Amino acid sequence: MDLARLRHLLARESAEAERRNPRSRAAYARADHLFGRVPMTWMNKTAGAFPRYLESARGARVRDVDGHEYLDFCLGDTGAMAGHSPAAVAEAVQHRFTALGGATAMLPTEDAERVGAELTRRFGLTRWSFSLTATDANRWAIRLARAVTARPRILVNSYCYHGSVDESLIVTGPDGQGTARPGNVGAPCDVTLTSRVAEFNDLDHLERELAHGDVAAVLMEPALTNIGIVLPEPGYLAGVRELTRRHGTLLINDETHTFSAGPGGCTAAWDLEPDVLTIGKAIGGGIPAGAYGLSADLADRLLGRDDLDLVDMGGVGGTLAGNALSVAAMRATLEHVLTDEAFARMHKLAERFEAGVRAGIDAHALPWSVSRLGARTEYRFTTPAPRTGTEAAAAGDTELEDFLHLYLANRGILLTPFHNMALMCPDTTEQDVDTHTELFATALAELAG
Numbered sequence: 190m191d192l193a194r195l196r197h198l199l200a201r202e203s204a205e206a207e208r209r210n211p212r213s214r215a216a217y218a219r220a221d222h223l224f225g226r227v228p229m230t231w232m233n234k235t236a237g238a239f240p241r242y243l244e245s246a247r248g249a250r251v252r253d254v255d256g257h258e259y260l261d262f263c264l265g266d267t268g269a270m271a272g273h274s275p276a277a278v279a280e281a282v283q284h285r286f287t288a289l290g291g292a293t294a295m296l297p298t299e300d301a302e303r304v305g306a307e308l309t310r311r312f313g314l315t316r317w318s319f320s321l322t323a324t325d326a327n328r329w330a331i332r333l334a335r336a337v338t339a340r341p342r343i344l345v346n347s348y349c350y351h352g353s354v355d356e357s358l359i360v361t362g363p364d365g366q367g368t369a370r371p372g373n374v375g376a377p378c379d380v381t382l383t384s385r386v387a388e389f390n391d392l393d394h395l396e397r398e399l400a401h402g403d404v405a406a407v408l409m410e411p412a413l414t415n416i417g418i419v420l421p422e423p424g425y426l427a428g429v430r431e432l433t434r435r436h437g438t439l440l441i442n443d444e445t446h447t448f449s450a451g452p453g454g455c456t457a458a459w460d461l462e463p464d465v466l467t468i469g470k471a472i473g474g475g476i477p478a479g480a481y482g483l484s485a486d487l488a489d490r491l492l493g494r495d496d497l498d499l500v501d502m503g504g505v506g507g508t509l510a511g512n513a514l515s516v517a518a519m520r521a522t523l524e525h526v527l528t529d530e531a532f533a534r535m536h537k538l539a540e541r542f543e544a545g546v547r548a549g550i551d552a553h554a555l556p557w558s559v560s561r562l563g564a565r566t567e568y569r570f571t572t573p574a575p576r577t578g579t580e581a582a583a584a585g586d587t588e589l590e591d592f593l594h595l596y597l598a599n600r601g602i603l604l605t606p607f608h609n610m611a612l613m614c615p616d617t618t619e620q621d622v623d624t625h626t627e628l629f630a631t632a633l634a635e636l637a638g
Protein backbone atom coordinates (compact mmCIF):
# COMPACT_ATOMS: atom_id res chain seq x y z
CA MET A 190 0.00 0.00 0.00
CA ASP A 191 1.29 3.44 -0.96
CA LEU A 192 1.73 5.23 2.40
CA ALA A 193 1.89 8.71 0.88
CA ARG A 194 -1.37 8.07 -0.91
CA LEU A 195 -3.00 6.73 2.26
CA ARG A 196 -1.91 9.83 4.22
CA HIS A 197 -3.19 12.13 1.50
CA LEU A 198 -6.58 10.37 1.49
CA LEU A 199 -6.76 10.41 5.30
CA ALA A 200 -6.09 14.17 5.36
CA ARG A 201 -8.75 14.68 2.68
CA GLU A 202 -11.35 12.70 4.67
CA SER A 203 -10.45 14.50 7.93
CA ALA A 204 -10.98 17.85 6.20
CA GLU A 205 -14.27 16.60 4.79
CA ALA A 206 -15.43 15.56 8.28
CA GLU A 207 -14.65 19.08 9.54
CA ARG A 208 -16.62 20.57 6.66
CA ARG A 209 -19.61 18.26 7.07
CA ASN A 210 -19.88 18.42 10.85
CA PRO A 211 -19.49 22.02 12.06
CA ARG A 212 -21.96 21.62 14.94
CA SER A 213 -20.25 18.50 16.27
CA ARG A 214 -16.87 20.19 15.96
CA ALA A 215 -18.11 23.30 17.81
CA ALA A 216 -19.76 21.25 20.58
CA TYR A 217 -16.49 19.39 21.11
CA ALA A 218 -14.51 22.63 21.20
CA ARG A 219 -16.91 24.02 23.83
CA ALA A 220 -16.80 20.96 26.13
CA ASP A 221 -14.33 22.48 28.61
CA HIS A 222 -15.96 20.81 31.61
CA LEU A 223 -15.50 17.25 30.46
CA PHE A 224 -12.37 15.23 31.09
CA GLY A 225 -10.87 14.92 27.61
CA ARG A 226 -13.87 16.94 26.23
CA VAL A 227 -16.05 13.82 26.15
CA PRO A 228 -18.41 12.03 28.56
CA MET A 229 -16.01 9.06 28.50
CA THR A 230 -12.40 9.37 27.35
CA TRP A 231 -12.80 6.38 25.03
CA MET A 232 -15.10 8.53 22.89
CA ASN A 233 -11.89 10.19 21.66
CA LYS A 234 -10.99 6.93 19.97
CA THR A 235 -13.11 7.95 16.99
CA ALA A 236 -11.31 8.61 13.69
CA GLY A 237 -10.82 12.33 12.97
CA ALA A 238 -10.29 15.30 15.24
CA PHE A 239 -13.64 15.17 17.09
CA PRO A 240 -16.58 12.78 17.56
CA ARG A 241 -19.85 13.25 15.73
CA TYR A 242 -22.53 14.22 18.25
CA LEU A 243 -25.65 12.10 18.51
CA GLU A 244 -29.03 13.65 17.89
CA SER A 245 -31.29 10.61 17.63
CA ALA A 246 -31.29 6.95 16.75
CA ARG A 247 -33.93 4.40 15.85
CA GLY A 248 -33.47 0.82 14.70
CA ALA A 249 -30.35 0.61 12.52
CA ARG A 250 -30.19 4.38 11.87
CA VAL A 251 -28.39 7.17 13.71
CA ARG A 252 -28.69 10.95 13.12
CA ASP A 253 -26.01 13.38 14.16
CA VAL A 254 -26.55 16.99 15.27
CA ASP A 255 -25.32 18.18 11.86
CA GLY A 256 -28.35 16.57 10.23
CA HIS A 257 -26.64 13.54 8.66
CA GLU A 258 -28.15 10.08 8.81
CA TYR A 259 -25.98 6.97 9.16
CA LEU A 260 -26.48 3.27 8.63
CA ASP A 261 -25.27 2.10 11.99
CA PHE A 262 -23.12 -1.04 11.97
CA CYS A 263 -21.43 0.06 15.21
CA LEU A 264 -24.58 -0.34 17.27
CA GLY A 265 -22.96 1.08 20.38
CA ASP A 266 -20.24 -1.58 20.16
CA THR A 267 -22.97 -4.17 20.83
CA GLY A 268 -24.95 -2.17 23.42
CA ALA A 269 -27.52 -1.57 20.67
CA MET A 270 -27.43 -5.00 19.02
CA ALA A 271 -31.21 -5.07 19.59
CA GLY A 272 -31.43 -1.89 17.45
CA HIS A 273 -31.81 1.60 18.85
CA SER A 274 -34.84 2.09 21.09
CA PRO A 275 -36.73 -1.04 20.01
CA ALA A 276 -40.49 -0.56 20.42
CA ALA A 277 -41.00 -3.46 22.85
CA VAL A 278 -38.25 -2.20 25.15
CA ALA A 279 -39.46 1.39 24.95
CA GLU A 280 -42.93 0.22 25.93
CA ALA A 281 -41.69 -1.92 28.83
CA VAL A 282 -39.48 0.88 30.13
CA GLN A 283 -42.28 3.45 29.87
CA HIS A 284 -44.64 1.10 31.62
CA ARG A 285 -42.19 0.44 34.44
CA PHE A 286 -40.93 4.00 34.88
CA THR A 287 -44.03 6.04 34.14
CA ALA A 288 -47.20 3.96 34.34
CA LEU A 289 -46.23 1.81 37.34
CA GLY A 290 -43.40 3.99 38.67
CA GLY A 291 -40.40 2.73 40.61
CA ALA A 292 -37.15 2.23 38.77
CA THR A 293 -35.05 1.29 41.77
CA ALA A 294 -36.49 0.37 45.15
CA MET A 295 -34.29 -2.34 46.68
CA LEU A 296 -37.20 -4.73 46.10
CA PRO A 297 -37.32 -7.53 43.53
CA THR A 298 -39.85 -7.62 40.72
CA GLU A 299 -41.35 -10.75 39.22
CA ASP A 300 -39.73 -9.89 35.88
CA ALA A 301 -36.38 -11.02 37.35
CA GLU A 302 -37.35 -14.69 37.57
CA ARG A 303 -38.74 -14.49 34.00
CA VAL A 304 -35.39 -13.14 32.82
CA GLY A 305 -33.49 -15.78 34.79
CA ALA A 306 -35.63 -18.54 33.27
CA GLU A 307 -35.09 -17.21 29.75
CA LEU A 308 -31.34 -16.89 30.29
CA THR A 309 -31.35 -20.49 31.55
CA ARG A 310 -33.23 -21.64 28.43
CA ARG A 311 -30.70 -19.91 26.23
CA PHE A 312 -27.37 -20.48 27.97
CA GLY A 313 -27.96 -23.56 30.15
CA LEU A 314 -26.61 -22.04 33.40
CA THR A 315 -29.36 -22.19 35.99
CA ARG A 316 -28.77 -19.56 38.74
CA TRP A 317 -28.62 -15.90 37.68
CA SER A 318 -27.71 -12.62 39.27
CA PHE A 319 -27.67 -9.14 37.75
CA SER A 320 -25.31 -6.24 37.30
CA LEU A 321 -25.46 -3.02 35.31
CA THR A 322 -22.40 -3.67 33.16
CA ALA A 323 -20.49 -6.60 31.77
CA THR A 324 -17.40 -5.31 33.57
CA ASP A 325 -19.15 -5.71 36.90
CA ALA A 326 -20.51 -9.13 35.94
CA ASN A 327 -16.91 -10.19 35.30
CA ARG A 328 -15.59 -8.62 38.50
CA TRP A 329 -18.23 -10.35 40.58
CA ALA A 330 -17.77 -13.67 38.83
CA ILE A 331 -14.05 -13.42 39.62
CA ARG A 332 -14.70 -12.75 43.30
CA LEU A 333 -16.98 -15.78 43.53
CA ALA A 334 -14.45 -17.95 41.69
CA ARG A 335 -11.69 -16.97 44.10
CA ALA A 336 -13.98 -17.57 47.08
CA VAL A 337 -15.00 -21.04 46.02
CA THR A 338 -11.58 -22.27 44.86
CA ALA A 339 -9.43 -20.45 47.45
CA ARG A 340 -6.95 -19.73 44.64
CA PRO A 341 -5.55 -16.28 43.89
CA ARG A 342 -5.07 -16.02 40.13
CA ILE A 343 -7.26 -15.49 37.07
CA LEU A 344 -6.13 -16.60 33.63
CA VAL A 345 -7.10 -14.70 30.48
CA ASN A 346 -6.11 -14.77 26.82
CA SER A 347 -3.54 -12.33 25.51
CA TYR A 348 -5.23 -9.23 24.03
CA CYS A 349 -8.60 -10.16 25.45
CA TYR A 350 -10.96 -7.46 26.66
CA HIS A 351 -13.40 -7.99 29.53
CA GLY A 352 -13.91 -4.36 30.59
CA SER A 353 -11.56 -2.52 32.94
CA VAL A 354 -11.11 -5.62 35.08
CA ASP A 355 -7.64 -5.26 36.62
CA GLU A 356 -6.90 -8.98 36.47
CA SER A 357 -7.51 -9.09 32.71
CA LEU A 358 -4.98 -6.43 31.71
CA ILE A 359 -2.14 -8.82 31.02
CA VAL A 360 -0.60 -9.85 27.68
CA THR A 361 2.08 -12.24 26.52
CA GLY A 362 5.37 -10.38 26.26
CA PRO A 363 8.03 -11.00 23.59
CA ASP A 364 9.66 -13.60 25.87
CA GLY A 365 6.38 -15.53 26.14
CA GLN A 366 5.87 -14.50 29.78
CA GLY A 367 2.89 -12.53 31.11
CA THR A 368 3.38 -8.77 31.40
CA ALA A 369 1.17 -5.73 32.02
CA ARG A 370 -0.81 -4.57 29.01
CA PRO A 371 0.93 -1.42 27.74
CA GLY A 372 -0.70 1.80 28.91
CA ASN A 373 -2.77 0.26 31.69
CA VAL A 374 -3.91 2.94 34.13
CA GLY A 375 -3.43 2.64 37.88
CA ALA A 376 -2.95 -1.08 38.37
CA PRO A 377 -3.37 -1.93 42.08
CA CYS A 378 -0.31 -4.18 41.93
CA ASP A 379 1.86 -6.01 39.40
CA VAL A 380 -0.70 -7.87 37.27
CA THR A 381 1.46 -11.01 37.25
CA LEU A 382 0.62 -11.38 40.97
CA THR A 383 -3.09 -11.68 40.23
CA SER A 384 -3.15 -13.15 36.76
CA ARG A 385 -1.80 -15.57 34.23
CA VAL A 386 -2.09 -15.34 30.48
CA ALA A 387 -2.20 -17.83 27.62
CA GLU A 388 -2.53 -17.31 23.90
CA PHE A 389 -5.95 -18.10 22.44
CA ASN A 390 -5.91 -21.38 20.45
CA ASP A 391 -2.82 -22.59 22.33
CA LEU A 392 -3.68 -25.50 24.63
CA ASP A 393 -0.03 -26.22 25.50
CA HIS A 394 0.38 -22.67 26.74
CA LEU A 395 -2.84 -22.97 28.76
CA GLU A 396 -1.75 -26.27 30.28
CA ARG A 397 1.65 -24.89 31.31
CA GLU A 398 -0.02 -22.00 33.11
CA LEU A 399 -2.74 -24.08 34.77
CA ALA A 400 -0.13 -26.56 36.00
CA HIS A 401 0.95 -24.00 38.63
CA GLY A 402 -2.26 -24.97 40.46
CA ASP A 403 -3.08 -21.40 41.50
CA VAL A 404 -5.67 -20.39 38.89
CA ALA A 405 -9.17 -19.90 40.28
CA ALA A 406 -10.79 -19.33 36.89
CA VAL A 407 -10.15 -18.95 33.21
CA LEU A 408 -12.07 -15.89 32.04
CA MET A 409 -12.44 -15.98 28.27
CA GLU A 410 -14.52 -15.12 25.25
CA PRO A 411 -15.25 -18.32 23.26
CA ALA A 412 -14.00 -16.30 20.27
CA LEU A 413 -11.91 -13.17 20.77
CA THR A 414 -13.88 -10.17 19.54
CA ASN A 415 -11.94 -7.20 20.80
CA ILE A 416 -8.80 -7.51 18.69
CA GLY A 417 -10.64 -8.33 15.53
CA ILE A 418 -12.46 -11.65 15.61
CA VAL A 419 -10.23 -14.63 16.40
CA LEU A 420 -12.22 -17.82 15.97
CA PRO A 421 -11.43 -20.99 17.93
CA GLU A 422 -9.77 -23.78 16.01
CA PRO A 423 -11.45 -27.21 16.02
CA GLY A 424 -11.00 -28.89 19.41
CA TYR A 425 -9.64 -25.81 21.18
CA LEU A 426 -12.67 -25.03 23.34
CA ALA A 427 -13.19 -28.70 24.22
CA GLY A 428 -9.52 -28.76 25.22
CA VAL A 429 -9.97 -25.68 27.42
CA ARG A 430 -12.88 -27.35 29.19
CA GLU A 431 -10.97 -30.58 29.68
CA LEU A 432 -7.86 -28.82 31.02
CA THR A 433 -9.78 -26.51 33.36
CA ARG A 434 -11.64 -29.50 34.81
CA ARG A 435 -8.45 -31.48 35.18
CA HIS A 436 -6.74 -28.62 37.05
CA GLY A 437 -9.68 -27.71 39.31
CA THR A 438 -10.08 -24.33 37.60
CA LEU A 439 -13.48 -22.79 36.90
CA LEU A 440 -14.38 -21.70 33.39
CA ILE A 441 -16.09 -18.31 32.92
CA ASN A 442 -17.41 -17.61 29.42
CA ASP A 443 -17.83 -13.89 28.75
CA GLU A 444 -20.59 -13.79 26.13
CA THR A 445 -21.01 -10.02 26.07
CA HIS A 446 -19.93 -9.79 22.43
CA THR A 447 -20.08 -13.45 21.38
CA PHE A 448 -23.84 -13.26 22.03
CA SER A 449 -23.82 -12.39 18.30
CA ALA A 450 -23.30 -16.12 17.65
CA GLY A 451 -26.95 -16.84 18.43
CA PRO A 452 -29.77 -16.59 20.98
CA GLY A 453 -27.62 -18.51 23.49
CA GLY A 454 -24.28 -17.12 22.32
CA CYS A 455 -21.40 -19.47 21.55
CA THR A 456 -22.26 -21.48 24.65
CA ALA A 457 -25.45 -22.83 23.07
CA ALA A 458 -24.24 -22.73 19.46
CA TRP A 459 -21.15 -24.81 20.25
CA ASP A 460 -22.43 -26.89 23.22
CA LEU A 461 -20.01 -25.36 25.70
CA GLU A 462 -20.24 -26.10 29.41
CA PRO A 463 -18.89 -23.13 31.40
CA ASP A 464 -19.26 -22.99 35.18
CA VAL A 465 -20.09 -19.30 34.97
CA LEU A 466 -21.35 -17.12 32.11
CA THR A 467 -21.18 -13.34 32.05
CA ILE A 468 -23.02 -10.97 29.73
CA GLY A 469 -23.93 -7.31 29.44
CA LYS A 470 -24.54 -4.61 26.84
CA ALA A 471 -27.18 -5.94 24.41
CA ILE A 472 -29.41 -7.78 26.85
CA GLY A 473 -30.91 -4.52 28.16
CA GLY A 474 -31.86 -3.33 24.66
CA GLY A 475 -30.06 -0.03 25.38
CA ILE A 476 -30.86 0.21 29.10
CA PRO A 477 -27.82 -0.59 31.30
CA ALA A 478 -28.00 -4.24 32.34
CA GLY A 479 -25.70 -7.18 32.82
CA ALA A 480 -25.94 -10.66 34.27
CA TYR A 481 -23.92 -13.64 35.39
CA GLY A 482 -25.14 -17.19 35.53
CA LEU A 483 -23.78 -19.97 37.71
CA SER A 484 -24.12 -23.71 37.35
CA ALA A 485 -26.45 -25.16 40.00
CA ASP A 486 -23.51 -27.01 41.54
CA LEU A 487 -21.41 -23.88 41.88
CA ALA A 488 -24.34 -21.87 43.23
CA ASP A 489 -25.02 -24.54 45.86
CA ARG A 490 -21.36 -24.66 46.86
CA LEU A 491 -21.32 -20.90 47.34
CA LEU A 492 -24.62 -20.69 49.19
CA GLY A 493 -23.57 -23.57 51.42
CA ARG A 494 -20.56 -21.66 52.71
CA ASP A 495 -21.49 -19.98 56.00
CA ASP A 496 -18.13 -18.19 56.13
CA LEU A 497 -18.99 -16.13 53.03
CA ASP A 498 -20.98 -12.96 53.53
CA LEU A 499 -23.04 -13.00 50.36
CA VAL A 500 -25.73 -10.60 51.56
CA ASP A 501 -24.04 -7.69 53.29
CA MET A 502 -20.70 -5.87 53.10
CA GLY A 503 -18.83 -8.85 51.67
CA GLY A 504 -21.51 -9.35 49.04
CA VAL A 505 -21.15 -8.35 45.45
CA GLY A 506 -22.45 -4.79 45.68
CA GLY A 507 -24.29 -2.77 43.06
CA THR A 508 -27.20 -0.94 44.69
CA LEU A 509 -28.80 -0.35 41.33
CA ALA A 510 -28.04 -3.80 39.92
CA GLY A 511 -31.16 -5.86 39.24
CA ASN A 512 -33.26 -2.70 39.44
CA ALA A 513 -36.82 -2.93 38.20
CA LEU A 514 -36.17 -0.82 35.10
CA SER A 515 -33.16 -2.82 33.88
CA VAL A 516 -34.92 -6.08 34.52
CA ALA A 517 -38.04 -4.95 32.63
CA ALA A 518 -35.81 -3.93 29.72
CA MET A 519 -34.01 -7.29 29.73
CA ARG A 520 -37.28 -9.17 29.74
CA ALA A 521 -38.65 -7.19 26.80
CA THR A 522 -35.37 -7.50 24.85
CA LEU A 523 -35.17 -11.25 25.30
CA GLU A 524 -38.86 -12.01 24.81
CA HIS A 525 -39.60 -9.68 21.90
CA VAL A 526 -36.48 -8.33 20.20
CA LEU A 527 -33.40 -10.55 20.22
CA THR A 528 -35.50 -13.61 19.48
CA ASP A 529 -34.42 -16.82 17.76
CA GLU A 530 -36.02 -15.54 14.52
CA ALA A 531 -34.25 -12.19 14.75
CA PHE A 532 -30.88 -13.93 15.11
CA ALA A 533 -31.57 -16.08 12.04
CA ARG A 534 -32.16 -12.92 9.98
CA MET A 535 -29.17 -11.09 11.45
CA HIS A 536 -26.88 -14.01 10.63
CA LYS A 537 -27.96 -14.00 6.98
CA LEU A 538 -27.25 -10.28 6.76
CA ALA A 539 -23.81 -10.73 8.30
CA GLU A 540 -23.06 -13.47 5.76
CA ARG A 541 -23.99 -11.02 3.03
CA PHE A 542 -21.80 -8.35 4.62
CA GLU A 543 -18.89 -10.78 4.84
CA ALA A 544 -19.31 -11.77 1.18
CA GLY A 545 -19.28 -8.09 0.19
CA VAL A 546 -16.07 -7.41 2.10
CA ARG A 547 -14.45 -10.55 0.71
CA ALA A 548 -15.33 -9.50 -2.85
CA GLY A 549 -13.64 -6.14 -2.25
CA ILE A 550 -10.54 -7.75 -0.79
CA ASP A 551 -10.35 -10.26 -3.65
CA ALA A 552 -10.85 -7.60 -6.33
CA HIS A 553 -7.64 -5.90 -5.21
CA ALA A 554 -5.85 -9.10 -4.12
CA LEU A 555 -5.28 -7.50 -0.70
CA PRO A 556 -3.53 -9.54 2.01
CA TRP A 557 -6.49 -9.03 4.34
CA SER A 558 -8.97 -11.44 5.94
CA VAL A 559 -12.59 -11.27 7.02
CA SER A 560 -14.13 -13.27 9.85
CA ARG A 561 -17.69 -13.67 11.08
CA LEU A 562 -19.26 -14.68 14.34
CA GLY A 563 -23.01 -14.95 13.75
CA ALA A 564 -24.29 -11.39 13.39
CA ARG A 565 -20.81 -9.83 13.73
CA THR A 566 -18.27 -9.41 10.93
CA GLU A 567 -14.79 -8.02 11.09
CA TYR A 568 -11.92 -7.57 8.66
CA ARG A 569 -8.26 -7.49 9.55
CA PHE A 570 -5.23 -6.27 7.60
CA THR A 571 -3.55 -9.65 7.45
CA THR A 572 -4.10 -13.07 5.91
CA PRO A 573 -4.70 -15.82 6.89
CA ALA A 574 -6.95 -14.66 9.74
CA PRO A 575 -4.99 -14.41 13.03
CA ARG A 576 -5.01 -17.44 15.33
CA THR A 577 -4.08 -15.60 18.52
CA GLY A 578 -4.62 -12.22 20.12
CA THR A 579 -0.95 -11.36 19.76
CA GLU A 580 -1.03 -12.10 16.02
CA ALA A 581 -4.20 -10.04 15.69
CA ALA A 582 -2.68 -7.13 17.60
CA ALA A 583 0.33 -7.13 15.29
CA ALA A 584 -2.00 -6.69 12.30
CA GLY A 585 -3.37 -3.32 13.46
CA ASP A 586 -2.88 -0.25 11.25
CA THR A 587 -4.27 2.94 12.76
CA GLU A 588 -3.94 5.15 9.68
CA LEU A 589 -5.58 2.65 7.38
CA GLU A 590 -8.34 2.05 9.88
CA ASP A 591 -8.92 5.77 10.38
CA PHE A 592 -9.13 6.34 6.64
CA LEU A 593 -11.72 3.59 6.17
CA HIS A 594 -13.78 4.76 9.14
CA LEU A 595 -13.75 8.39 8.02
CA TYR A 596 -14.40 7.52 4.39
CA LEU A 597 -17.46 5.49 5.37
CA ALA A 598 -18.70 7.95 8.02
CA ASN A 599 -18.47 10.86 5.57
CA ARG A 600 -20.73 8.85 3.28
CA GLY A 601 -23.22 7.76 5.94
CA ILE A 602 -21.92 4.52 7.46
CA LEU A 603 -20.71 3.91 11.02
CA LEU A 604 -18.39 1.08 12.01
CA THR A 605 -17.36 0.51 15.62
CA PRO A 606 -14.47 2.88 16.39
CA PHE A 607 -12.29 0.27 18.06
CA HIS A 608 -11.72 -1.90 15.03
CA ASN A 609 -13.27 -2.84 11.68
CA MET A 610 -16.35 -4.41 13.13
CA ALA A 611 -19.85 -4.45 11.72
CA LEU A 612 -22.80 -5.78 13.65
CA MET A 613 -26.31 -6.48 12.36
CA CYS A 614 -29.44 -5.72 14.38
CA PRO A 615 -33.04 -6.84 13.76
CA ASP A 616 -33.68 -3.62 11.76
CA THR A 617 -30.67 -3.87 9.44
CA THR A 618 -31.68 -4.49 5.81
CA GLU A 619 -30.04 -6.12 2.80
CA GLN A 620 -29.97 -2.69 1.19
CA ASP A 621 -27.97 -1.34 4.15
CA VAL A 622 -25.45 -4.13 3.72
CA ASP A 623 -25.21 -3.57 -0.04
CA THR A 624 -24.63 0.15 0.50
CA HIS A 625 -21.66 -0.74 2.68
CA THR A 626 -20.36 -3.19 0.06
CA GLU A 627 -20.45 -0.50 -2.64
CA LEU A 628 -18.71 2.10 -0.48
CA PHE A 629 -16.11 -0.36 0.75
CA ALA A 630 -15.29 -1.15 -2.89
CA THR A 631 -14.90 2.54 -3.79
CA ALA A 632 -12.72 3.12 -0.71
CA LEU A 633 -10.42 0.29 -1.80
CA ALA A 634 -10.34 1.64 -5.36
CA GLU A 635 -9.20 5.02 -4.02
CA LEU A 636 -6.49 3.38 -1.97
CA ALA A 637 -5.34 1.45 -5.03
CA GLY A 638 -5.08 4.76 -6.93
Ligand SMILES: Cc1ncc(COP(=O)(O)O)c(C=O)c1O
Pocket residue numbers: 266322323324325327350351352353410415443444445446469470
Ligand atom coordinates in the same frame (compact mmCIF):
# COMPACT_ATOMS: atom_id res chain seq x y z
C1 LIG B 1 -16.22 -9.29 26.00
C2 LIG B 1 -16.47 -8.05 26.81
N1 LIG B 1 -16.68 -8.15 28.12
C3 LIG B 1 -16.93 -7.08 28.89
C4 LIG B 1 -16.94 -5.83 28.34
C5 LIG B 1 -17.20 -4.64 29.22
O1 LIG B 1 -18.46 -4.13 28.95
P1 LIG B 1 -18.94 -2.81 29.72
O2 LIG B 1 -17.97 -1.75 29.33
O3 LIG B 1 -20.30 -2.57 29.19
O4 LIG B 1 -18.90 -3.11 31.15
C6 LIG B 1 -16.72 -5.66 26.98
C7 LIG B 1 -16.71 -4.32 26.37
O5 LIG B 1 -16.42 -4.12 25.22
C8 LIG B 1 -16.49 -6.80 26.19
O6 LIG B 1 -16.26 -6.71 24.88
